[in-house]
Amino acid sequence: METLQPILAEHPFFQKLEPEYLALITGCASNVKFDAGTYIFREGEEAHHFYLIRQGKVGLEIFIPELGPVTVQTAGEGELIGWSWLVPPYEWHFDGQALELTRAIALNAKCLRQKCEADHDLGYQLLKRFVTIMEQRLQATRLQLLDLYGSRT
Amino acid sequence: MVPVPCRVMRTYQETGDTFTLELESLSQDGFSFRPGQFNMLYIHGVGEVPISISGDPHKPESVVHTVRVVGIVTWGIKKLRRRDFLGIRGPFGTPWPVDLAEGNDVVIVAGGIGLAPLRPAIYDILARREKFGKFVLLYGTRGPSDILYFRQLEDWRARFDFDLHVTVDRAFGPWKGNVGVVTTLIPKAHFDPVNTVALICGPEVMMRFTILELLKKGIPEDKIFISMERNMKCGIGLCGHCQFGPHIVCRDGPVFPYSAVRHLLGIREI
Numbered sequence: 001m002e003t004l005q006p007i008l009a010e011h012p013f014f015q016k017l018e019p020e021y022l023a024l025i026t027g028c029a030s031n032v033k034f035d036a037g038t039y040i041f042r043e044g045e046e047a048h049h050f051y052l053i054r055q056g057k058v059g060l061e062i063f064i065p066e067l068g069p070v071t072v073q074t075a076g077e078g079e080l081i082g083w084s085w086l087v088p089p090y091e092w093h094f095d096g097q098a099l100e101l102t103r104a105i106a107l108n109a110k111c112l113r114q115k116c117e118a119d120h121d122l123g124y125q126l127l128k129r130f131v132t133i134m135e136q137r138l139q140a141t142r143l144q145l146l147d148l149y150g151s152r153t
Numbered sequence: 154m155v156p157v158p159c160r161v162m163r164t165y166q167e168t169g170d171t172f173t174l175e176l177e178s179l180s181q182d183g184f185s186f187r188p189g190q191f192n193m194l195y196i197h198g199v200g201e202v203p204i205s206i207s208g209d210p211h212k213p214e215s216v217v218h219t220v221r222v223v224g225i226v227t228w229g230i231k232k233l234r235r236r237d238f239l240g241i242r243g244p245f246g247t248p249w250p251v252d253l254a255e256g257n258d259v260v261i262v263a264g265g266i267g268l269a270p271l272r273p274a275i276y277d278i279l280a281r282r283e284k285f286g287k288f289v290l291l292y293g294t295r296g297p298s299d300i301l302y303f304r305q306l307e308d309w310r311a312r313f314d315f316d317l318h319v320t321v322d323r324a325f326g327p328w329k330g331n332v333g334v335v336t337t338l339i340p341k342a343h344f345d346p347v348n349t350v351a352l353i354c355g356p357e358v359m360m361r362f363t364i365l366e367l368l369k370k371g372i373p374e375d376k377i378f379i380s381m382e383r384n385m386k387c388g389i390g391l392c393g394h395c396q397f398g399p400h401i402v403c404r405d406g407p408v409f410p411y412s413a414v415r416h417l418l419g420i421r422e423i
């Protein structure tokens with residue numbers, strides 16, 4: 001049977017990951033597809049998965065009463081969404097909407113957490129990659145907060 | 154140098170606070186300038202401000218400026234109507250190194266109204282597109298309603314030889330495009346870093362972080378160019394008002410190679 005391992009190996013997030021770890025992670029992976037307009041997850045729901053986007057675009061939204069949904073970030077091909085599965089209570093902090101037809105690999109959170117607990121080297125490899133992404137997102141969020149274009153350009 | 158009166162041919166609103174002004178060319182030969190240069194625009198009895206030229210360098214019959222209303226003079230310019238007169242001195246300053254970029258890929262990164270000084274470079278490159286490799290424009294602004302030259306960006310995006318990406322800092326409503334700061338577009342852009350010339354214009358903080366991302370991608374420092382803004386008075390290197398470290402921005406800039414100003418960026422009270 002064909003596995004998702006070659007697809008995972010090509011995704012930028014897993015670049016240079018040892019094949020033995022990739023094989024472990026592949027056991028938690030599944031192929032998913034979302035039509036444009038579908039909500040992949042909603043704020044407050046349990047974060048059962050994180051997603052490696054292969055094609056399409058996902059918007060992370062916050063719902064503000066009286067204003068409606070505000071998109072605060074989009075992620076596209078080669079990017080990843082979701083680290084809520086890593087941090088208790090494992091709940092989404094945003095709504096995630098497929099803005100276009102989106103194909104992704106979903107990684108099952110419980111399955112991965114168990115494997116990381118059992119094999120801390122795998123856990124470390126994954127965390128290293130997540131920390132890099134978190135740092136980039138934090139950096140980008142700080143710039144967003146500065147509202148650069150608002151007053152002086 | 155005294156301002157030459159110019160007649161307003163057309164004005165059009167670009168966004169809530171920004172408009173474009175088309176002026177009749179100054180002389181019979183037309184108005185010639187190089188992409189990246191600016192004019193001093195003078196409103197009688199109000200004041201004078203530096204504003205980049207945002208029109209097409211291959212269309213000398215008009216002088217085009219895109220202005221964001223922030224204070225007295227820009228508000229005075231905004232109030233001008235068709236056939237009104239405005240004083241102009243210029244063009245001044247150093248241009249974008251478009252000629253030097255020939256044979257290279259070109260990446261333009263613009264933030265907010267920073268797209269205006271870069272538009273002449275875009276026109277120029279598209280006019281002789283075959284002389285350049287890949288051509289990428291990454292444009293970030295505050296929200297969907299703040300996007301400058303919206304229709305023109307749509308037209309450009311339809312071209313097969315121009316890789317154009319727009320992102321906004323946040324989006325309300327039906328926006329289906331990118332959301333996130335402009336620097337997040339850089340890792341995803343396709344170009345050959347060592348053979349790429351980068352032109353950047355926007356708020357200084359945005360330029361600093363853009364430069365970091367471009368360096369991370371492997372673009373050499375000496376191929377990165379930025380446009381600096383400093384308050385100006387004379388515009389011709391006499392009053393010292395626009396001093397930036399050892400540089401006089403109106404004369405030595407506004408376009409600088411990054412290597413010339415690297416040590417000054419981010420330093421307080423220059």
Ligand SMILES: Cc1cc2nc3c(=O)[nH]c(=O)nc-3n(C[C@H](O)[C@H](O)[C@H](O)COP(=O)(O)OP(=O)(O)OC[C@H]3O[C@@H](n4cnc5c(N)ncnc54)[C@H](O)[C@@H]3O)c2cc1C
Pocket residue numbers: 151152153191200202203204205206219220221222223224225226227228266269270381382383384385407
């Ligand atoms: C080389 C150069 C090219 C420029 N090109 C353009 C251009 O193409 N289009 C354009 O709209 N502007 C451009 N500017 C900026 C423009 O010159 C200023 O916005 C203008 O001088 C403000 O004059 P004012 O009398 O309307 O506002 P002021 O009364 O001088 O200022 C009003 C308020 O605006 C703030 N302010 C001052 N300068 C700026 C600024 N640069 N940006 C935002 N807020 C400011 C002041 O701090 C003050 O709070 C350029 C500046 C330089 C140096």
Ligand code: FES
Pocket residue numbers: 384385386387388389390391392393394395396401402403404
């Ligand atoms: S504005 Fe006078 S020296 Fe530059």
